[in-house]
Amino acid sequence: MRQLLRFLYGIGLFAAGILHFTRTAGFQSIIPRQIPFKKEIVWISGVIEMLFGGLLLLNKAVTAVSRLLPTFFVAVFPANIYMAVKNLPLNGKQLPKPLLWGRLPLQWLLIRGARKLDQ
Template sequence: MIRNLYGALLFGAGILHFVREKAFMSIIPKSWPFRRLMVQLSGLIEVILGMMLLLNKGTTFVKRTLPAFFIAVFPANVNMAIKPSKIGGKVIPKWITWGRLPLQWVLIKGVEKIK
């Protein structure tokens, strides 16, 4: 159950990196180089890890690497909370962008429950 939930969330988020590439680029600090590449690579990683979980292949590998991935994307989430962010031209409410930050740690801790 948890494995499939994480798999679906990762796979869906990964696909969104390509469908809404500009939205994901907007949450990376503008001073960082290779923003588009970061969005594409993180999206690809999410798609691959999500598929691995959905197919129940390499679950041990995913459990070992997923916490590091969540930590690696955390600065973009912080930037999204600090700066007004838009999706589809609409500003995302601050309670969502700030509420997302502790959720990242819940996701990291939840990786332990993947079987």
């Protein structure tokens, strides 16, 4: 079960990280306007996601990733809240409001699951 969870997180994180570089503008748009250096934040978070995803896929530093990943998910949570409050599209696609708000509890499930990656 842990191997499957690591694989799913690894693929998901690595793919999301790549999207930070191929769809930078979409990710920039969900960062609250008061926060500067949006492009740099998107790129840094993309690198972090690719790094964590790659480590999980290679089954390396799993304990470190499982400890750091929840903090990363908490750090990006404000962007998800901002997106729901402002009803912003995700990479050019407008999602229904219930789906935007439904993503918020999903973030907490991702945090809980990340803690189980090395158990």
